[in-house]
Structure formats: structure tokens, C-alpha cells
Amino acid sequence: MNLEKILNNPSLLVKELENFFSKYDATVLHIQEGVRDNFERFPAPGDGILHFFTIHALFSNKGIFGIEGDYLDEIHPRFSFLYSKLASYLKKKGINTIGPHAQFALAIIPYVDPKGSVKKSLPKYMRKSRGQTIIASKNLIKGSPYYASLIKNYGSFVGIATNNNTIVGPDGGLIAAACKIASTFDKKISLLEFGSGGGSTTLAIARINKLATYIGNDFSREMVTYFKEKVIPKLNSYTIESSIFLGSCFEMPLEDKVDLISVGVYYQAQPSLFEKRGNKLVRCLNPSGVLIAQSGMIEDRFITNILRNTVPQRNQWPWYKQSYCLNKYFRYVSEYILEQEIVLVATNNYKKYCQIRKVFNFRKKN
Ligand SMILES: C[S@@+](CC[C@H](N)C(=O)[O-])C[C@H]1O[C@@H](n2cnc3c(N)ncnc32)[C@H](O)[C@@H]1O
Helix, strand or coil: CCHHHHHHCHHHHHHHHHHHHHCCCEEEEEEEEEEEECCCCCCCCCCCEEEEEEEEEEEEECCCCCCCCCHHHHHHHHHHHHHHHHHHHHHHCCCCCCCCCCCEEEEEEEEEEEEEECCCCCCCCCCCCCEEEEECHHHHHHHCHHHHHHHHHHCCCCEEEECCCCEEECCHHHHHHHHHHHCCCCCCEEEEEECCCCCHHHHHHHHCCCEEEEEEEECCHHHHHHHHHHHHHHHHHCCCEEEEEECCCCCCCCCCCEEEEEECCCHHHHHHHHHHHHHHHHHHEEEEEEEEEEEEECCCCHHHHHHHCCCCHHHCCCCCCHHHCHHHCCCEEEEEEECCEEEEEEECCHHHHHHHHHHHCCCCCC
């Protein structure tokens, strides 16, 4: 079944999905459909547009994704298992949702049935991923309308492909958010970044002359080597003091006070990052400091919902912890769609919150 066939007759897909989810004691509640730029594949296949379907499904097995434990180690791998089963189920039916040529994506938003019971959990599926190869800016422009537009608006960046060949950078949402937030400070800002990749966020702020210092980290050896060889010399040319740490976001030393923390690590690491380091991150921020986190694709709000605790208590999964939620650490948490990505913006400073609202909600007068 090719993309055209699905789009012309979506009931074919709906039937397959209902059949698949029934095997996991789940009911499909509703399916949302939409399009966005296909920015995780390079070159972007076809017309560069990705069609997506978000499946909202109600699970009667409360323990399907585990009962307790750390989100990243215990819960997410079971959720990944379900995704891998769905992808192979659909592949057998001729629907391709993964790989370099996919123009079609599915997102699962699971809900727990409060009347359900705890049964067997799914096995864990682990797939290691890290930023690995660099795509030159001129090639990014040629192969992707999305990145061509980002580069036009914010200057030249490299692309990042993972060891699984997914494009994970530059992060359009973080670049846009960081530049807007930097503009609310009178002085140049200090930036702390988790998941620095090819350095696009820091370079974007440096170019608008708003960056004073930078501390970053990435658990990819290849990314840190690239950062040391190519990004730090550029930051030096702007007289920006910088340092980069090789290792996970859970281990990076947090000593200095900064104005902005940017969280660009994989979405699934973010609940655990806030649980383990949320209080420490708040202590790292200056009084008017801000944290930004790119928390999901527009079709997939699952991690964003966890970070915002948007689900009523009775519908909560047994593994859910309040400590995953950004509101436990920050009084003001806002959400924006920037460059087709979901970005959360958090601060404890009311004046800064008002300044941020102004720059984000700015409308041009006719
Ligand atoms: C979404 S990309 C960020 C790209 C970056 N903003 C850029 O513009 O190039 C995520 C990066 O974070 C790294 N990463 C992912 N999870 C991480 C973790 N738990 N700790 C440290 N680095 C992580 C990956 O290796 C990858 O380079």
C-alpha cells in the first residue's frame, strides 16, 4: 500500500491500526492527521513533506510500559518496543514508516484506562543513537527546503546525522527560541547546552552578538571532536569563552551560573534529566534565567505531556512521577511551536516571563 493509496483511502490504515492495537488490549480512540516538513530525513524524499497520523489509544493493561523506575531506562524502551512492532506490522502490509525514503510517520499517544488492571509488561527494545556525521551547510540547503529556510533566517549551520541515519540537527525550535530569549536581555548572555551537536544554537546567538560565554556537552565522541575543531575556533573569533564536555547530560558538571539553559538531548531523556537534575538546574540559573527544551515533534506530544503533567491524576500511568514535570521546578512554563517543533520555555522570574511573552507573542501591525 503506497502513500497515495493510504491518503486516498485512510480507512485502510485505520483498519490495520485497530487490528494492531487490539493485540495489545488497546482501543484506538481517534486519529489526527497532518503534514509538516520532513526534516529528519536527508535528502528529504519526494516533495519534502511528511504526512503524519497521531494515534490516540486507550490501554486497559496499566502495566504495559512497566510499573515503576526511571523513565529512560525502564519505561521508554517498552514504548519503543511497541513502535518497532507497529513499524514491522505495517511494513508487512506495504506501509513504510521508517528508513530514508519514508514520507509518512505515525505517533502513538497512549492513555491508561482507569478501569483497567496491571498485566504483563512489554519487553524492552534498546536502540542506541548518537550524533555521528556532519552534513555540510551547502548540501543541507540543496537537499532540504526546511533547512534551506532555517539557514536563510539564522545563518549557516551544519546538519547532524545519527548512527541510525536520522537527522537530529540543527534544532530549529531551539535556535529560534534561544535567539528570541537572548534579545530580552540587555547584556550578552551565558549559555549552558545539553546535546550541543554541531553547535547551531550557540552560533546563532553569537551571530546576533548576544553571547558572552558557552558551556556545552554531548555524549557523542564524534560531535565533541567536531565541536572542538570547528565550533570553538568560530566562538573564539567572537571572543566568546567556551568549553565542551564529553559525556551524558546526567554527568555533566554543573558549577557556573548561567542566563540560559538549552536542552537539546533526545526527548526520551528529558523526564529523567529533570527528575535527577531539575533542582540543580534551577540553582544554576541567574535570578532572571530561562530554560528552554525542545520536547517533541508537532505530531507527538507524549513527552511534552509528561513534562507538563497535563493528564488528570486518575488517568495517570502507574510509572508517572511528579518529579518529571517542569512545573515542579519552575513557576512559569510556556509552550510554543517554533520552526515546526514543540519548545517549552521555563523561568522563575515574573519580569522575565512577561518579557518573553512579549517577544513570542509579537504580531506585526498591518
Ligand atoms: C537533537 S541533537 C542536537 C543538535 C544540536 N542542537 C545542533 O544544532 O546540532 C541531539 C544531540 O544530543 C546528543 N545527545 C542525545 N542524548 C544525549 C544525552 N543523554 N546526553 C548527552 N548528549 C546527548 C546527541 O549525540 C546529539 O548530538
